Amino acid sequence: MTLLSVRDLEVAFTLRHTAPWPWQTPDVVHAVNGVSFDLEKGQTLGIVGESGCGKSTLIRAIAGLVTPSEGTVTLEGQQVAYHSKADLTRLRRSVQMIFQDPVASLNPRMTVHQTLEEPIRQFFPDRSAAERKRNVKDLLDRVGIPERNANRYPHEFSGGQCQRIGIARALAAEPKLLLCDEPVSALDVSIQAQVVNLLRDLQREMGLTLVFVAHDIGIVRHISDEILVMYLGGMMEMGAGRDVVTQAAHPYTQALLSAVPVPDPDVKVIPQILTGDLPSPLNLPTGCFFRSRCIHATGACAQRPALRPVGATRAACVRAEEIARIPA
Amino acid sequence: MSEQTLRQWLLSDEPTSRRQARLSAWYQGWLAFRSNTLAMLGLLILVFLILCALFAPLLATHDPFTQDLAMRLQPPGESGYLLGSDSLGRDIYSRLLYGARISLYIVLLVAMVAPLLGLVIGTVAGYAGGWLDVVLMRITDIFLAFPRLILALAFVAALGAGIENAVLAISLTAWPPYARIARAETLTYRNAEFIHAIKLQGAGPIRIITRHIWPLCLSSLVIRVTLDMAGIILTAAGLGFLGLGAQPPSPEWGAMISEGRKYILDHWWVATIPGLAIFAISLAFNLLGDGLRDVMDPKGGTQ
Numbered sequence: 077m078t079l080l081s082v083r084d085l086e087v088a089f090t091l092r093h094t095a096p097w098p099w100q101t102p103d104v105v106h107a108v109n110g111v112s113f114d115l116e117k118g119q120t121l122g123i124v125g126e127s128g129c130g131k132s133t134l135i136r137a138i139a140g141l142v143t144p145s146e147g148t149v150t151l152e153g154q155q156v157a158y159h160s161k162a163d164l165t166r167l168r169r170s171v172q173m174i175f176q177d178p179v180a181s182l183n184p185r186m187t188v189h190q191t192l193e194e195p196i197r198q199f200f201p202d203r204s205a206a207e208r209k210r211n212v213k214d215l216l217d218r219v220g221i222p223e224r225n226a227n228r229y230p231h232e233f234s235g236g237q238c239q240r241i242g243i244a245r246a247l248a249a250e251p252k253l254l255l256c257d258e259p260v261s262a263l264d265v266s267i268q269a270q271v272v273n274l275l276r277d278l279q280r281e282m283g284l285t286l287v288f289v290a291h292d293i294g295i296v297r298h299i300s301d302e303i304l305v306m307y308l309g310g311m312m313e314m315g316a317g318r319d320v321v322t323q324a325a326h327p328y329t330q331a332l333l334s335a336v337p338v339p340d341p342d343v344k345v346i347p348q349i350l351t352g353d354l355p356s357p358l359n360l361p362t363g364c365f366f367r368s369r370c371i372h373a374t375g376a377c378a379q380r381p382a383l384r385p386v387g388a389t390r391a392a393c394v395r396a397e398e399i400a401r402i403p404a
Numbered sequence: 405m406s407e408q409t410l411r412q413w414l415l416s417d418e419p420t421s422r423r424q425a426r427l428s429a430w431y432q433g434w435l436a437f438r439s440n441t442l443a444m445l446g447l448l449i450l451v452f453l454i455l456c457a458l459f460a461p462l463l464a465t466h467d468p469f470t471q472d473l474a475m476r477l478q479p480p481g482e483s484g485y486l487l488g489s490d491s492l493g494r495d496i497y498s499r500l501l502y503g504a505r506i507s508l509y510i511v512l513l514v515a516m517v518a519p520l521l522g523l524v525i526g527t528v529a530g531y532a533g534g535w536l537d538v539v540l541m542r543i544t545d546i547f548l549a550f551p552r553l554i555l556a557l558a559f560v561a562a563l564g565a566g567i568e569n570a571v572l573a574i575s576l577t578a579w580p581p582y583a584r585i586a587r588a589e590t591l592t593y594r595n596a597e598f599i600h601a602i603k604l605q606g607a608g609p610i611r612i613i614t615r616h617i618w619p620l621c622l623s624s625l626v627i628r629v630t631l632d633m634a635g636i637i638l639t640a641a642g643l644g645f646l647g648l649g650a651q652p653p654s655p656e657w658g659a660m661i662s663e664g665r666k667y668i669l670d671h672w673w674v675a676t677i678p679g680l681a682i683f684a685i686s687l688a689f690n691l692l693g694d695g696l697r698d699v700m701d702p703k704g705g706t707q
Contacts, residue, residue: 141600168606181597185619187425195605224418227425245601 078153079285080115080138080253085147087130087137087309105357107133109309109365110147112383115302117252120279120286122300122317124293124332128354130309131289132176135255138287139173140164151253169199172246176258178238182230188241189226192216195248215244219274236267240274247278254279256288260295272299294336297321305329308355308365315389325391327399328366364393372399436699443695449688457504466495468502468655477671488673490663496677499655503678506656507685510571510640511633517575519625522582527613527621529583530590541587547580552635553642560648567656570649574639578632585628589621623700630693634686641682657682 087108095102107130115121123131137144140158149156151170157163175181182191192212196203203211213223219240230238239259246254256275260268276299279286290296296303296317303320305313305328313326324330331348352369355361361368367377376394386396393399415432419425437443456463465486472493480488486497529540547555559573593599594617602612643649644658652659657678664675 136600139604141603165606168604171604173601173604175597175601177597181601183598183602183616183620187422189422194602194607198606224420227419227422229425229429242601245605249605 077117078114079117079151080287081113081150082138083112083148083150085111085134085137085149086145087133087142088145089142103358106360107309107357108137108144109360111304111306111309111311112147113302113304113311113314115253115285115287117285118279118283119301120288120299122296122303123287123289123306124291124296124303125306125312126291126332126354128357129306130357131291131306132257133309134306135173135257135287135289139171139255140167141173169249170252171255172249172251172253173255173257174239174242174246174259177262178235178242178259179230181242182238182245184230187227187229188216188221188233191230191241192226192245192248195245199249211248215248218247218278219244234267235263236271239263239267239271243271243274243278247282251284253285253287256286258289258291261290261292268295275299292336293321293332305332308360309357310365311383311392312366313389313391313393314383319388323388325386325389325396325400326366326393327370327372329391366393433699437695440695440698442691443698446688446691446693446695449684450692453504453685453688454508456501457508460498460501460505464495464498464501466498468494468499469653470494477667477674479671480673480677487677488671490660490674491667491671494653496660496673499660500657500678500681503655503657503660503681504685506567506650506654507637507640507682510567510574511636513571514574514578514636514640515629515633517571518578519582519629521575522579522584523586523618523621523625525579526583526586526588527590527617530587531594531609531613531617533594537587540583544580544583547577548584550577552577553639556639556643557646557648560643565648565651567650567654570640570643573643574636577639578636581632582625582628585624586621589624590617593617593620627693627697627700630689630696633689633693637682637686637689 085108086106089105089107091103091105094100109130111134113121123134125131133142136142138149140156143158149158151167154166156167186194189212192215193208196208196211212226216223216226221237221240221244225233230241233241243259254275259275260271263271272295275286275288278284286299288296288299293303300317303315303317304311305320305326307328313320313324313329320329321333324333331350334346334348348371350369355365355368363378363380364370364373365380367373370377372395374395379394381392381394383390383392386393387400413424414428416424416428419428465484472489474493475483475485475489476491476493478485478489478493480486480496482488485495487500488496490496490499525540525544529537555577556570556573559576560569563569563572599612599616602616607615640649641656641658641661644656645662647659647662650656650659652663660678661675661682664671664678668675
């Protein structure tokens with residue numbers, strides 16, 4: 077069953093301060109440019125891309141923290157109207173989020189118990205104080221925080237523990253979809269695996285659907301059923317996790333993959349170093365978003381390519397078949 | 405034994421209740437505060453003044469209002485006047501004790517009204533942003549553009565003289581800095597991830613401001629208020645000196661200095677002693693405020 081369906085989602089931010097007078101036109105940042113995907117219940121979608129490619133903005137838009145400017149989001153078959161209070165309430169009951177900075181995502185003046193009790197109070201107002209207390213205990217159990225720590229403040233915990241508390245808070249609403257905004261990039265490598273495994277266990281136990289954003293394709297590969305590769309707010313490639321990693325069709329995905337360190341001294345990886353910077357999202361390039369940095373770019377790339385099946389995955393590249401024949 | 409266990413209970417790593425967690429945080433703050441000698445000195449002076457004000461009827465040797473013209477302008481220590489008598493033969497020591505009540509009363513009222521007003525205006529402006537922010541902050545700027553005593557004078561002149569009106573006038577001139585601080589703090593928190601998380605939990609702006617932003621603004625406001633207390637006392641004394649605060653015969657310290665002004669060359673104590681009292685209480689509040697800042701400043705990283 078399709079839980080989440082996103083169609084042609086666009087998010088643009090108008091920079092009002094660039095046009096102080098009414099006759100000036102303000103600059104517009106095009107953060108997300110036409111993203112579409114479907115997510116089955118219980119599956120995990122990984123979103124990768126370099127910093128500033130709009131992946132966080134995309135899931136913030138799905139969560140309703142920023143308002144999409146174009147496109148639709150459909151949750152359990154019902155389209156979400158982001159301006160309607162009733163719809164937002166429905167959205168918040170089923171979609172929760174965990175954040176990048178585990179410490180900053182907790183109110184420093186609230187104990188863990190207070191932090192977890194708040195969503196329970198909000199979403200289940202008819203639960204009694206005793207029920208809420210048991211609820212908090214269950215949540216802490218789930219994420220592996222000893223209950224005796226419930227009355228501590230966030231600064232007394234490590235980053236990994238804070239992230240577990242953040243996960244517990246997201247679970248308090250008993251959501252169906254959990255959006256993870258780079259949940260492990262601020263953590264130690266050893267802790268990263270723990271948190272990712274915790275998310276997988278929770279997913280299995282509670283039938284959660286995950287959207288997992290990261291700039292590290294190695295972690296995303298570990299957790300995702302499907303992977304979406306984003307660049308400059310647009311979709312570059314999408315496909316089953318294994319296929320995107322082993323048979324990447326898009327030159328950008330190939331470049332990303334070549335940057336992943338391989339823990340084997342005998343494997344020779346020729347890194348493809350991307351030159352230049354991400355183009356400014358203020359002035360989107362014409363044609364293919366990636367062509368200014370693509371080593372395979374030709375005149376044909378002046379037309380913006382749509383996502384189409386190429387081999388095992390779907391890629392937005394007109395030359396994908398030709399590139400596949402070039403020996404690496 | 406019980407003291408040792410209380411200390412252990414307060415410093416416990418695993419508080420068993422929310423109350424214990426809160427008390428423990430307070431206790432750790434107190435331990436840090438205690439190591440600051442000057443701040444402790446300020447606190448002692450303040451506690452001493454509060455005790456003086458509380459037990460004024462017991463400590464006073466004379467009635468603060470009884471005049472004895474035969475014994476006017478007695479120097480300190482003579483004829484049973486511990487700190488001398490004023491131009492109407494009233495005991496300065498007793499008047500000082502009762503005057504402490506008035507000063508503390510003014511400070512307390514202003515400290516409750518002005519920061520609250522500033523907190524509401526600042527957090528709403530900071531959180532709402534947009535045109536509301538512009539309007540509220542320009543009003544704040546207008547208030548800030550007036551010299552404080554002059555604006556207070558204008559308010560008192562409009563409202564009429566008296567302690568309550570002095571309190572109101574001082575509050576109306578004291579809130580803009582608090583609004584600025586509260587707005588600045590709000591701006592740092594409004595895009596914090598925990599505020600996003602709370603929004604996802606369906607909290608509306610009112611709940612976010614009152615339950616999450618106010619508690620976070622409180623510590624910097626408390627510090628600022630404590631540091632401003634001296635200024636509030638000085639403004640109150642200034643209004644009293646100009647005859648627009650507490651009215652005679654009330655033993656307000658500023659008014660006492662004003663009365664002593666005529667005799668300052670021949671009978672120095674009449675103006676000097678209330679002046680010293682104002683100095684002591686202002687100094688105490690400043691020392692205390694500095695100490696509190698060291699303990700509570702969120703940038704200090706202790707909490």
